[in-house]
Amino acid sequence: xxxxxxxxxxxxxxxxxxxxxxxxxxxNISFQVARGEFLAIVGPTGCGKTTFLNCxxxxxxxxxxxxxxxxxxxxxxxxxxSFVFQEPTxxxxxxxxxxxxxxxxxxxxxxxxxxxxxxxxxxxxxLSETQHLYPNQxxxxxxxxxxxxxxxxxxxxxxxxxxxxxxxxxxxRYYLExxxxxxxxxxxxxxxxVTHNIEEAVYVAERILVLSNKxxxxxxxxxxxxxxxxxLIDPAFVAIRKEVTELIRWW
Amino acid sequence: xxxxxxxxxRLGRQDRSIANEVQKSVRExxxxxxxxxxxxxxxxxxxxxxAFLYLWHEVAASGVFKGGLCTPWEVVVRFRxxxxxxxxxxTLWGHIGASAQRIAIGFVLASVVAIPLGLFxxxxxxxxxxxxxxxxxxxxxxxxxxxxxxxLWFGVGEESKIFIIIIxxxxxxLLNAYNGIRLIEPELYDVIKVLGGKRWNEILQVSFxxxxxxxxxxxxxxxxLAWTCVLAAELVASRSGLGFIIVxxxxxxxxxxxxxxxxxxxxxxxxxxxxxxxxEKLLCPWRRDIRDL
Numbered sequence: 001x002x003x004x005x006x007x008x009x010x011x012x013x014x015x016x017x018x019x020x021x022x023x024x025x026x027x028n029i030s031f032q033v034a035r036g037e038f039l040a041i042v043g044p045t046g047c048g049k050t051t052f053l054n055c056x057x058x059x060x061x062x063x064x065x066x067x068x069x070x071x072x073x074x075x076x077x078x079x080x081x082s083f084v085f086q087e088p089t090x091x092x093x094x095x096x097x098x099x100x101x102x103x104x105x106x107x108x109x110x111x112x113x114x115x116x117x118x119x120x121x122x123x124x125x126x127l128s129e130t131q132h133l134y135p136n137q138x139x140x141x142x143x144x145x146x147x148x149x150x151x152x153x154x155x156x157x158x159x160x161x162x163x164x165x166x167x168x169x170x171x172x173r174y175y176l177e178x179x180x181x182x183x184x185x186x187x188x189x190x191x192x193x194v195t196h197n198i199e200e201a202v203y204v205a206e207r208i209l210v211l212s213n214k215x216x217x218x219x220x221x222x223x224x225x226x227x228x229x230x231x232l233i234d235p236a237f238v239a240i241r242k243e244v245t246e247l248i249r250w251w
Numbered sequence: 252x253x254x255x256x257x258x259x260x261r262l263g264r265q266d267r268s269i270a271n272e273v274q275k276s277v278r279e280x281x282x283x284x285x286x287x288x289x290x291x292x293x294x295x296x297x298x299x300x301x302a303f304l305y306l307w308h309e310v311a312a313s314g315v316f317k318g319g320l321c322t323p324w325e326v327v328v329r330f331r332x333x334x335x336x337x338x339x340x341x342t343l344w345g346h347i348g349a350s351a352q353r354i355a356i357g358f359v360l361a362s363v364v365a366i367p368l369g370l371f372x373x374x375x376x377x378x379x380x381x382x383x384x385x386x387x388x389x390x391x392x393x394x395x396x397x398x399x400x401x402x403l404w405f406g407v408g409e410e411s412k413i414f415i416i417i418i419x420x421x422x423x424x425l426l427n428a429y430n431g432i433r434l435i436e437p438e439l440y441d442v443i444k445v446l447g448g449k450r451w452n453e454i455l456q457v458s459f460x461x462x463x464x465x466x467x468x469x470x471x472x473x474x475x476l477a478w479t480c481v482l483a484a485e486l487v488a489s490r491s492g493l494g495f496i497i498v499x500x501x502x503x504x505x506x507x508x509x510x511x512x513x514x515x516x517x518x519x520x521x522x523x524x525x526x527x528x529x530x531e532k533l534l535c536p537w538r539r540d541i542r543d544l
Contacts, residue, residue: 057445076447083445089438093460093537102456106446126270134537145270154446155255175271187255 007034010190011158015065018048018055025051027215028065033158036188038181040201043211044248049194052216053162056192057083069157080107082151084161088143090135097122097131099146103154121149124183141172148180152187161193165200177204181228198244202237203230210247220247321506326514329507338499341491347519349491353409353484354477354523357416362473365421366466369428374458386425394419394476395483407488412481419480420473427469431462464538467531471524478520493519 011033018026025048033039043049054060056067058076067074074081082103090099100121104114122128125145130138135146144164151159165173181204184191195201201208205224212219222244230237281287288294304323311322321329333343341349372379397418398411405411439457448456485494493516500508531538 057441059441059444076445078447081445081447083442085438085441087436087438089436089442091439091457091460093463093535095537103446106443106448106452124270136537160445179271189255 007036009033010035010037010070011192012068012071013056013065014068016052016055016062016067017064018051018060019063024215026055026062027217029216029218030065031209031218031221033190033192036190038184038191038193038204038206040193040195040205040208041211042195042198042201042208042244042248043216044213045196046214047211048214048216049196049211050162052211053083053160053194056158057081057160074158079158080154080156082154082156082159084144084147084151084159084164086163086166088135088140088147090143090146092135095132095134096127096138096142096146099135100127100131100149100153103150107154109154117153121153124186125149125179141168141176144168144176145179148176148183152183152189155187156189159189159191161191163195163197166195166197173200178229180204185228198241198248199232202226202241202244203232208244210244222247316506318504319506321510325507326511329505330511330515333511338496339490343496343515346492346496347515349495350481350485350493350516351519351523353412353481353492354416354474357413357480358420358474358477360413361417361420362424362470365424366428366469369425370432370458370462372425373429373432373462374454389418390422390426394480398483398487401484402488412484412489415480415484416477419476423469423472423476424466425469427465427472428462431465431469432458434465435461460535463535464531467527467535470527474524474527475520478516478523482516 009032013029013031016026016029017024029052041049041052051060055062056074058067058074058081069079069081072078091102094102097118101114101118104117109117119128122131125148127138127142127145127149130142135143138146148164151161165176168176177200183189193201193204202224208222208224209218210220210222211217222240224240226234226236226240308322308324310316311320311325330343335342338346368378368382372382394415397415401411401414401418405414435457439461440453443453443456481492482494482497485492486498489495489498493512496515497509497512500506500510500512
């Protein structure tokens with residue numbers, strides 16, 4: 001389960017286990033993510049995906065094992081961990097601009113730095129013109145762009161994404177996946193992207209981890225070594241998609 | 252951090268955006284036509300109000316209710332007189348002032364205690380566990396039920412009226428502040444937790460602003476209840492206030508005085524609710540709708 005040999009290990013998950021009483025949900029999961037790598041995680045419905053992410057982000061404690069960032073136990077107070085949730089999590093009482101700045105404010109970035117970085121991020125995701133509107137005044141895709149911009153803006157050690165585009169229609173999803181890849185290529189973040197959309201995973205990721213049914217383990221690892229921008233109907237793309245689909249099917 | 256800056260540099264000045272679409276604000280302009288005037292919201296408001304006044308006038312003039320109903324104009328004349336003449340030593344302004352003062356004192360006292368208490372109950376399970384059982388006993392009691400006991404305790408002066416208003420406005424203030432916090436999406440807190448924020452950040456950045464709209468909804472309900480309460484108290488025992496005007500009209504079979512009193516209460520209550528709505532707009536700018544961009 002080692003990432004590309006060239007880049008140093010950024011995220012090291014060792015023996016991650018989570019039990020709720022007698023129920024074993026996550027069973028001794030170990031993997032590593034290289035610095036600047038884009039890792040996708042796919043699994044069948046109900047495979048403990050949310051629990052997995054909540055452990056990785058330290059929202060809930062693990063039963064055994066832990067997650068290490070740069071060799072230190074992950075701690076939201078020390079490390080920059082960003083989380084893009086499935087539901088839009090903009091704060092309705094902050095303008096688009098203030099929402100993007102919000103993560104940096106919590107991380108106590110200097111004011112000048114925040115101003116600069118927000119300008120850059122707003123420009124990158126195309127929100128400059130709407131920066132003084134409130135989230136309820138922009139479209140659903142804009143709202144998800146706000147949270148993605150906020151997540152990238154803190155220059156995260158680890159960026160976790162939980163099916164951020166699951167609730168959008170196909171066209172917007174393609175748009176935003178494409179933007180996400182460009183953002184990642186531009187800003188060089190280390191990303192763990194969880195989805196149950198296999199095509200999405202193959203489109204965005206450099207490597208895919210396939211999870212098993214509960215109790216969840218890592219069932220397989222698939223490298224996606226395709227040039228970008230990726231073509232959804234390229235035979236090599238389709239072959240990888242089929243391979244992952246075969247791995248994931250439980251019927 | 253350095254890599255991120257370099258990445259942005261690489262994008263270059265020409266192509267600073269990776270976005271596939273950009274949203275720009277738009278404003279619609281349409282020509283003024285007869286159809287637009289007729290279907291205009293405000294035009295229709297005027298039409299329905301005028302129709303109502305006309306109907307009222309015709310019914311009063313027909314004499315169906317004998318002395319029990321007067322025309323709208325008679326009400327206006329009666330109350331124009333009250334602006335200068337006195338009733339029980341006070342002009343109309345004096346009576347409005349008397350009622351409004353009771354409302355203001357009771358309303359402020361109740362909300363200053365009830366809102367923080369509601370917030371505390373929602374944020375802290377121990378405060379909730381202590382306060383809730385007592386609160387639940389008083390919650391279903393109609394405030395009017397307190398009128399008699401209030402007079403027994405405080406007499407027929409100002410205190411008993413203010414007391415009833417406090418009782419009436421306390422419950423919706425507290426309940427709305429409480430629910431405003433309970434109904435917040437938990438993900439909004441998770442964002443702060445993942446970013447390493449403290450509990451204090453959660454309360455200040457999420458709980459308080461999220462509860463504002465609910466608190467203001469509670470204040471609006473409280474305010475209309477406050478007018479009900481003050482009226483009930485003034486009808487029972489009072490020497491001033493809009494409720495007193497109505498009672499006087501009833502005693503002397505002066506329909507203009509009764510109806511005028513009712514209209515004045517509606518007017519003053521409406522103005523006071525506008526004040527609350529204005530305050531909400533000021534404190535919750537994100538609640539503006541897209542039409543007023």
